[in-house]
Amino acid sequence: MTHVASAFYGSFFHAPVYGSFEYLENALIEVDERGTIARVLREGEPEHAEALAAHRTRGTLTELGANRYGLPGFVDIHVHAPQWPQAALALDEPLYLWLEQRTFPLESRFADLDFARTVYRDLVQQLMARGSTTTVYLGSAHLESSIELAAICAELGQRALVGKTVMDDPAANPDYYRDASPAQAVADTETLIREVEGIGRASRQGIWPVVTPRFIPSCTDEVLRGLGQLAERYGAYVQTHCNEGQWEHDVVLERFGKTDPYALRDFGLLREHSIMAHCPYLTDDEGEMFAELGVAVAHCPMANSYFSSAVAPIKRFRQQGINVGLGTDISGGYSPSMYENIRQAVLVSRLLETGVDAQRPADERGLGDARISLAEAFWLATAGGGQSLGLPVGTFEPGQAFDLQVVDVKRRDSDLTGFGVFDQPADRLARILYLATPDNVRKVYVQGRLVRDKDAE
Numbered sequence: 197m198t199h200v201a202s203a204f205y206g207s208f209f210h211a212p213v214y215g216s217f218e219y220l221e222n223a224l225i226e227v228d229e230r231g232t233i234a235r236v237l238r239e240g241e242p243e244h245a246e247a248l249a250a251h252r253t254r255g256t257l258t259e260l261g262a263n264r265y266g267l268p269g270f271v272d273i274h275v276h277a278p279q280w281p282q283a284a285l286a287l288d289e290p291l292y293l294w295l296e297q298r299t300f301p302l303e304s305r306f307a308d309l310d311f312a313r314t315v316y317r318d319l320v321q322q323l324m325a326r327g328s329t330t331t332v333y334l335g336s337a338h339l340e341s342s343i344e345l346a347a348i349c350a351e352l353g354q355r356a357l358v359g360k361t362v363m364d365d366p367a368a369n370p371d372y373y374r375d376a377s378p379a380q381a382v383a384d385t386e387t388l389i390r391e392v393e394g395i396g397r398a399s400r401q402g403i404w405p406v407v408t409p410r411f412i413p414s415c416t417d418e419v420l421r422g423l424g425q426l427a428e429r430y431g432a433y434v435q436t437h438c439n440e441g442q443w444e445h446d447v448v449l450e451r452f453g454k455t456d457p458y459a460l461r462d463f464g465l466l467r468e469h470s471i472m473a474h475c476p477y478l479t480d481d482e483g484e485m486f487a488e489l490g491v492a493v494a495h496c497p498m499a500n501s502y503f504s505s506a507v508a509p510i511k512r513f514r515q516q517g518i519n520v521g522l523g524t525d526i527s528g529g530y531s532p533s534m535y536e537n538i539r540q541a542v543l544v545s546r547l548l549e550t551g552v553d554a555q556r557p558a559d560e561r562g563l564g565d566a567r568i569s570l571a572e573a574f575w576l577a578t579a580g581g582g583q584s585l586g587l588p589v590g591t592f593e594p595g596q597a598f599d600l601q602v603v604d605v606k607r608r609d610s611d612l613t614g615f616g617v618f619d620q621p622a623d624r625l626a627r628i629l630y631l632a633t634p635d636n637v638r639k640v641y642v643q644g645r646l647v648r649d650k651d652a653e
């Protein structure tokens with residue numbers, strides 16, 4: 197039996213089942229020495245009082261404290277780390293111009309390892325400050341700075357999945373920023389896999405490599421095939437953009453005579469826990485295929501609004517049994533906050549349901565029956581991310597990693613108590629999810645270890 201090292205006492209919200217949340221009032225969560233949840237004791241259960249007293253006596257008890265709630269750390273499954281300096285910029289451009297004029301020049305600067313270190317360290321800290329305890333990163337096209345990103349996550353204590361972006365097609369990428377050749381891109385990705393696996397083995401919380409073709413339009417057939425084989429050989433995660441917008445959809449169809457998802461599948465890039473960002477154009481048949489293969493969709497509601505001319509139908513995806521998590525898509529979305537993306541996920545689903553052009557008859561305006569609830573969006577940001585990645589994160593259940601954010605609902609400039617009016621657990625959770633600011637997130641734990649303590653700063 198593993199040894200219970202510590203215990204956390206307080207009130208917690210989590211969403212183990214899609215569609216609802218659970219409120220654990222005055223619960224005791226016991227955590228073993230590896231940072232895994234050993235036991236969750238609810239108030240009133242036979243052993244609750246005894247265990248609470250024992251931990252108090254032993255000095256192994258952490259109390260969340262008054263006006264504080266524990267939420268699972270967020271799982272952000274789509275972040276472009278080198279785009280952090282341009283978060284919030286140029287979002288009124290179409291995707292191809294945004295890439296050409298802003299993103300490629302910026303990402304090319306990550307050949308400079310010192311610059312990369314400065315930006316990446318800040319990004320990882322800012323994400324953790326907003327409660328993100330697991331993040332899936334796309335690095336730049338540079339091997340060294342991408343490995344450095346993994347090392348920074350390991351050092352700062354964040355759980356991370358890290359890829360080096362592959363973009364090798366000379367016809368599609370600028371000379372100053374692309375892989376030298378398909379062979380070099382595959383070789384660099386293999387080096388990344390080995391190095392990042394090593395970093396992960398030495399870490400407590402886990403760091404994993406990700407095979408990362410940027411998207412089909414920036415890659416040659418040769419590199420896509422090579423990356424598919426590499427993913428197979430190493431059993432590695434894969435991430436890419438899939439079906440993000442009309443332009444991508446048309447380009448891929450023209451090139452292969454089939455859509456993005458089938459082309460990716462045929463290159464061996466759709467595997468269990470492969471992470472496909474966006475997917476608003478995914479058809480029913482493609483969705484069935486994703487569900488069968490265990491492929492995950494990274495829903496990025498902000499990028500849908502800016503770049504997709506469409507909103508991913510998450511309600512249908514979930515009905516089809518597809519794994520879905522939430523991504524900030526920095527900087528296709530402007531916000532590093534998963535709170536903000538939970539809000540946006542709900543909002544865009546409402547617009548998808550009703551439509552937006554009031555000059556059309558109401559029953560022809562939207563998709564109908566497409567909204568997702570706040571509890572569903574909360575699930576996407578936590579348990580859904582964990583399920584997408586096949587990692588034991590996102591809920592407070594035995595066997596899960598203990599990743600916690602402690603939210604103080606009574607900060608001077610962000611009081612979320614509602615003056616005691618409408619004070620059911622659902623009301624409390626809604627205020628937290630809709631109104632929390634970074635200042636409300638006081639402490640963050642990953643794998644049982646305190647990685648950020650704003651109270652002590």
Ligand code: GUN
Binds near residue numbers: 291411437499503528
């Ligand atoms: N498609 C290819 N590259 C990118 C990127 O950096 N961001 C987004 N949102 N879509 C992409």
Ligand code: FE
Binds near residue numbers: 276473
């Ligand atoms: Fe993206």
